[in-house]
Amino acid sequence: MVTLAEVAQHAGVSASTVSYVLSGKRSISVTTRLRVEQSIRELGYHPNAGARALASNKSNIIALMIPLRTDMYVPVMMEIAIAVATTARTHGYDVLLLTGEEGPDAVRRVTGSGLADAMILMDVELDDERLPLLRGTDQPSVLIGLPADTSELTCVDLDFKATGALCVEHLAMLGHRDIAVIGEAPAVYERHTGFAERTLDGLRSRAQELGVRLLHRPCEGGYDAMALTLARILDERPGTTGFVVQNESAVEPLLALLRGQGRAVPEDVSVVAICPEQVAVQASVRLTSVAIPAQEMGRHAVDHLVAKLDGRGKDEVVLIAPELTVRSSTGPAPSAAS
Amino acid sequence: MVTLAEVAQHAGVSASTVSYVLSGKRSISVTTRLRVEQSIRELGYHPNAGARALASNKSNIIALMIPLRTDMYVPVMMEIAIAVATTARTHGYDVLLLTGEEGPDAVRRVTGSGLADAMILMDVELDDERLPLLRGTDQPSVLIGLPADTSELTCVDLDFKATGALCVEHLAMLGHRDIAVIGEAPAVYERHTGFAERTLDGLRSRAQELGVRLLHRPCEGGYDAMALTLARILDERPGTTGFVVQNESAVEPLLALLRGQGRAVPEDVSVVAICPEQVAVQASVRLTSVAIPAQEMGRHAVDHLVAKLDGRGKDEVVLIAPELTVRSSTGPAPSAAS
DNA sequence: ATAGGTTGTCGAAGCGCTTCGACAACACTT
């Protein structure tokens, strides 16, 4: 293993000079710098991470806590994780992967040991137990998701309330008067994951403003669960012509079921999905959808975190504005007159 | 920040004693140990990761390189990553997340800097450029996937050749004589990702042994691509009654298309999928499938890696035996006589 | 020519931990 001292000797300078060449924290003459860089290359030197962390009191590592459960949005989580990792690298940081399993203890461990300089938390619940810890430390952090109380916290998320509103608006504008919402699995609501409730909030308040009737039903993924849910919905509100789906794994089953019942999409019923772009495009009907901007969220989170680490950047809540893309799953409501 | 020295002072012992209490590398009297542990708890001490890494020359971190692309098996990757992270924790290791983006440089960087003690590589290509680096270092590593040359390497993977064979066997036994294989996206084959080719190998050789005709077609995910592929297949081999699908995102489109053409599953055609359990269960028809044991692979990989780090464990290739679960998507071939 | 600035380099201290050798203190043997 090559050390700083060996590089210094090889280049005929002192260790501190090499260090300053590396960090750029003091001016170094061009000739010296070139000579040192040459030696570094020749010897294949890599600074030792541990020594660096010890001496400088920073690890250049960002911790990312991902949810352990896989009952929702797996591709989204994955995409966020990848975006976080690649963005972090562009800032010179590596990413430590923590699962939610350890819960608050993980926060304590990472903060206490100096393993990471900062953390990003995903799958934040409305009243998350990790939050007090984050507030109580000077370690910067960013949440992906929105808890109930965002004071002293930096959060990045899609504006799910606006998303809900947007979906209702679109359907209402097309003349739909009875809208059903296929929600996430019941467990997601019970856990008080903010995004599900915020979406619902947006859906409901907009529906009321526009005088549209709304029916919300949680739904496990899969064909069977969807069949049951759909039957119940059509039983209660036979006139339902608009659907908003917020559960990836219910999308395709819903389409199949509607097809099976002879209800044409978009002629008889319209479907709006809240899902990743890819799902919307690959479905058996190209879906009108509000995309979940996973990459953007991951990138934003890291950029904010790095800003904080650099002393720039303040606590704030960033809500990404939703965008609805019209594809082939929505159309005018079948005329009420007919 | 609380240091070892402070704990030592608080407990009235020397720093080295505290260290030995922590590591258990020398015997310590019960009374002393209890006193030290008490102090640790009272002061809320956490060992500094950097200092530890520097002094002991190990970081207690395992690097995990995940593919950047998301053109296949995203949930599988995610599940593996989570399994790796949680299993690593049970051994006292943390996981550093690297994306394939940096390629071989990432291996150099991590190895050179002592950031991680060992690495796990996913998405290994048959002739992966990272392999020479791994062979040339004494840093332990485990591959998830199988390259062409496995000498001096430890690999964990599903036995995809046996998987292919198993699928053909099952269909052949049910009387199917014309089988079509819906493969991964063409890019996956061009990249020479081992598992796709090994599956194909297993499918083909077993088909030949059993005197069954086999047609293989790569297929991008999604409805449109599947429609095209299916049309071509049925054009070439109208008598096809058995399908093997190795592309998650083609499963549901295939089922929908078959339904649309009035081909009943499993009465007219049988479908076997190679996919995660969840996909098989949630599909619109409960699918006969060979599960991809993501968790098991992740767990295995870590266990082997830790064994290597402990000086136990040798280079070896572990192929997990496939298991075919019969569900409702396969049945006897429509009698050739009819 | 001399005081006052810059600029580029060096030496040394120290980050918090592990680990080695040393050595009391005590228990056994013979």
Add this chain to the structure above:
DNA sequence: AAGTGTTGTCGAAGCGCTTCGACAACCTAT
């Protein structure tokens, strides 16, 4: 009673790096 182990604890060195203060060497401006 002396020798021989064991057991539990300590002091000190050192891991590879960053960073601070010091200080030559060179520039100006007077």
